[in-house]
Amino acid sequence: MDAKVDIKQYMIQLGRQARQASRAMARAGTNQKNTALEAIAGALEAGRETLLAANRSDLQAGRDKGLDAALLDRLELNDERIAAMAEGLRQIAALPDPVGEISEMAYRPSGIEVGKMRVPLGVIGIIYESRPNVTADAAALCLKSGNAAILRGGSEAEHSNQAIAACIHQGLQQAGLPDEAVQVIETTDRAAVGELITMPEFVDVIVPRGGKGLIERITADSRVPVIKHLHGVCHVYIDERADVDKAVAVAFNAKTQRYGTCNTMETLLVHKAIADQVLPQLGRLYQQEGVELRGCEATRALLKEAIAATEEDWDTEYLAPILSIRIVDDLDAAIEHIHVHGSGHTESIMSEDIGRARRFLAEVDASSVMVNASTRFADGFEYGLGAEIGISTDKIHARGPVGLHGLTSQKYIVIGDGHIRQ
Amino acid sequence: MDAKVDIKQYMIQLGRQARQASRAMARAGTNQKNTALEAIAGALEAGRETLLAANRSDLQAGRDKGLDAALLDRLELNDERIAAMAEGLRQIAALPDPVGEISEMAYRPSGIEVGKMRVPLGVIGIIYESRPNVTADAAALCLKSGNAAILRGGSEAEHSNQAIAACIHQGLQQAGLPDEAVQVIETTDRAAVGELITMPEFVDVIVPRGGKGLIERITADSRVPVIKHLHGVCHVYIDERADVDKAVAVAFNAKTQRYGTCNTMETLLVHKAIADQVLPQLGRLYQQEGVELRGCEATRALLKEAIAATEEDWDTEYLAPILSIRIVDDLDAAIEHIHVHGSGHTESIMSEDIGRARRFLAEVDASSVMVNASTRFADGFEYGLGAEIGISTDKIHARGPVGLHGLTSQKYIVIGDGHIRQ
Known part of the structure; x- marks a missing residue:
């Protein structure tokens, strides 16, 4: 396919087929969907050699194109990663089926019963970069939630993705699904x-996964609702009334437990009255781990090793062993800093004072707001969702880690017995 | 303001101010918000003469422009309508405050407690036609849900809306709100x-109210999420196993209780095996009310008074005493007709058969799906929401009647005691 018109026709065809299949998926029973998930897991394991061969050709093409080592690592499939994909599918099969869940049924004065029923969204378009395992994960979450999916992976993983798609189709067929x-x-x-992001007649929601630039472009151009998070500039604020030991442990964990994740702390805020009790200890711990520190002037007076932070630092998601530190006058200043520089992802206060914790919880506008806990907990598995398709920093529809529920909607249901409106 | 650049600057200023005010609104206590609502109600009553004078100048301009009688009627304020606006504000003051509501708090294996807190969306843009009462209603719903609002009413109601805005500002000031x-x-x-619909940095959601054309244009151009419903082509399906008396009563009520509302039935579907038991009765009742009937061929064999329905009829929202009627072979054909021609608003089945009712509830994709009840019940007051800003036929975020909850979002909250991630 070269001409633009062909791409358009092709995408319309995919869209029509997805819309059609979404009706069968919405009606599919729990057992049927679980059978498909188990069968796909089996097909991935049985097709190991084919998957590895397809992946080798992607890796070779990637090396020829000069992809960097990190990208090649993400692209690579091996026995362990194939086993993990299959295991992920079986975990999703084991989750409760969200579809059909009825809640809040109550009688109204008119005599009708009104409640809500959870139903699939319909067709979900997922756009992601070159991690082949996302193809299996994303397909499984859409399938379990009764949706049809149109997947668009990074071009570097083309052959791997097609090989995984063949396993998915095998599993769907075994379960009698289209x-x-x-x-x-x-x-x-x-x-x-x-085309995918401008077909609202065929696609109900777009989930982009990838770098901030990709997601911003998709959001700007999409005519379909987007469930997204742009990036994570997460803060821990150590309040004057924090317990020093807990504060040090959490601030250390939030930065160093993993550097490349969106829920990693990027800026530490410290109340001026407690700074000299926590920063010297923390500075030593960070230095042992090789974390580069960038501080405000007051911070640098306490931490000789810190270099001067620039205004840009407060807005930066490092995804690296770098931390910016700012000493603030009070809780209000901390909340204000987060309001101006935060990305609406995850924010945590360390304080033993219930009034301050209560204010932080209520006033900080982020998808997860925490008291005395590491920002690293902001995660679908840690929250008990079982699996996640991503983390949303939007306020509309799904916010925070998005699991199966985020791929569904609730319609009202009404039961009467011949009731008419007066 | 003539030049486009001035409008842009003006809207950016409104947006900035709204964003700023939204933080004060998010922090405002329940009492403070209720005080403002009561004070606005008082100001509307006390300002009756000013409101009527402003409205008279809108009405005069409307007559000069040659607006039709229906539009002038919607535009008109009188003592009764002002009293109704004030009463509406007091009813919203009496509703529970949705902001801060915490739900689903549960311990996780790691020891953290995870739950959700309901919070305002931020800034809501509302675009509506020339009913001045919407200015007060919409402002009250946004205020109670802790949001800031930017309102854009129809130009015909310009003076009335500004007079109502003055009362709103008086009430906000009395409560110490911006x-x-x-x-x-x-x-x-x-x-x-x-400008309003392309400032995502200042506006979090757009609620358009008005004709289908207006809403389609706004949806196509908006860069901000839109909570909307386009139109209502609602069906009642009388199943073979319906109780004839209940079916006749509901089908009559769903069409004739009010003609101009979006939850009014526009097409009646009847199972072929029960058509001769229900249609002659219904035909007589509709004729007594002056409802024009448009039927398929099988319908016309039973109802001589029905004219032939065209393909276009199945897709038409009449908002008038006109009804299209189609006889179908079975439940599947009814569901298929609704899938093709329905607008996703409200659909009802009349059947005593629990299996068929269950299938209809699960398989029909609409914001409200009913069993043995009139479509006219699809309404925020009837559902117990207390008040509604509109009805959403979207699947994302809010679906069905949208009340205070639809103007909020839920963030995750996490409570630990120094918990770190392993």
């Missing part, structure tokens, strides 16, 4: 993404 | 709407 319930876009032409 | 919490756009230039 192949078109999960479609992996077969062209690497970027125009396909442009 | 004027900018509710801003009524002061220009009738349509470019202002274009």
Whole structure:
């Protein structure tokens, strides 16, 4: 496919097929969906050699193109990663089926009963970079939540993704579900993404996963609602009334437990009255781990090793062993700093004072707000969602880690017995 | 303001002010918000003469422009309508405050407690036609849910809306809340709407109220999420196993209780096996009310008074005493007709058969799905929401009647005691 018109026709065809398949998926029973998930897991394991061969050709092409080591690592499949994909599918099969869940049924004065029923969204478009395992994960979450999916992975993983798609189709067929319930876009032409995000008649929601630039572009151009998070500039604020030991442990964990994740702390805020009790200890711990410190002037007076932070530092998601530190006058100043510089992802206060904790919880506007806990807990598994398709920093629809529920909607149901409105 | 650049600057200023005011609104206590609502109600009553004078000048301008009688009626304020606005505000004051509501708190294996807290969306833009009472209603719902509002009413109601805005500001001031919490756009230039819907940095959600054309245009151009419903093509399906008396009563009520509402039935579907038991009765009742009937061929064999329905009829929201009727072979055909022609608003089945009712509830994709009840019940007051800003036929965020909860979002909250991630 070369011409733009062909891409458009191709995408419309995928969209129509997905819309059609979404009706079968919405009606599919829990057992049928779980059978498909187990069968896909089995097909991935049985197809190990085929998957590895397809992946080798992607890796070779990647090396020829000069991809860097980190990208090649993400692209690589091996026995362990294939086993992990299969295990992930079986975990999703084991989760409760969200579809059909009825809640809040109550009688109204008119005599009708009114409640809500959870139903699939319909068709979900997922755009992601070159991690082949996302193809299996994303397909499984859409399948379990009764949705059809159109997947668009990074072009570097083209062959791996098609090989995984073949396993998915095998599993769907075994369960008597339509192949078109999960479609992996077969062209690497970027125009396909442009079409996917502008077909609201066929696609109900777009979930982009990847760098901030990609997600911003998709959000700006999409005519379909987008569930997204742009980036994570997360803070821990150590309040004057913090317990020093807990504060040190959490601030250390939030930065160093993993550097490359969006819920990692990027800026530490410290109340001026407690700074000299926590910063010297923390500075030593960070230095032992090789974390580069960038501080405000007051911080640098306490931590000789810290270099001067610039205004840009307060807005930066390092995803690296770098931490910016700012000493603030009070809780209000901490909340204000977070309001101006935070990304709405995850914010935590360390304080033993219930009034201050209560204010922080109520006033900080982020998808997760924490008291006396590490920002690293902001995660679908830690929150008990079982699996997540991503973390939303939007306020509309799903906010925070998005699991199966985030891929569904609730419609009202009404039961009467011949009731008419007066 | 004439030049486009001035409109842009003006809207950016409104947006900045709204964003700023939204922080004060998010922190405002329940009493403070209720005090403002009561004070606005008092100001509307006390300002009756001023409101009527402003409204007279809108009405005069409307008559000069040749507005039709229905539009002039919607535009008109009188003592009764002012009293109704004030009463509406007091009812919203009496509703529970949704902000801060904590739910689903539970311990996780790691020892942290995770739950959700309901919080305002931030800034809500509302675009509506020339009913001045919407200015007070919409402002009150945004205020109670802790949001700031930017309101854009129809230009025909310009003076009335500004007079109501003055009462709103008086009430906000009495409660110590910022004027900018509710801003009524002061220009009738349509470019202002274009700016309002493309400022995601200042506006979190747009609620358009009005005709289908207006809402479609706004949805197509908006860069901000839109809570909307386009139109209502609602069906009642009388199943073979319906109770004839209940079916007749509901089908009559769903069409005739009010003609101009979006939850009014526009098409009646009847199972072929029960058509000769229900249609002659219903035909007589509709004729007594002066309802024009448009039927499929099978319907016309039973109802001589019915004219032939065209394909277009199945897709038409009449908002008038007109009803299209189709006889279908079975439940599947009814669900298929609704899938093709329904607007996703409200659909009802009349059946005593629990299996068929269960299938209809699960398989029909609409914001409200009913069993043995009139579609006219699809309404925020009837559902117990207390008040509604509109009905959403979208699947994302809010679906069905949208009350205070639909103007809020839920963030995750986490309580630990120095917990770190392993």
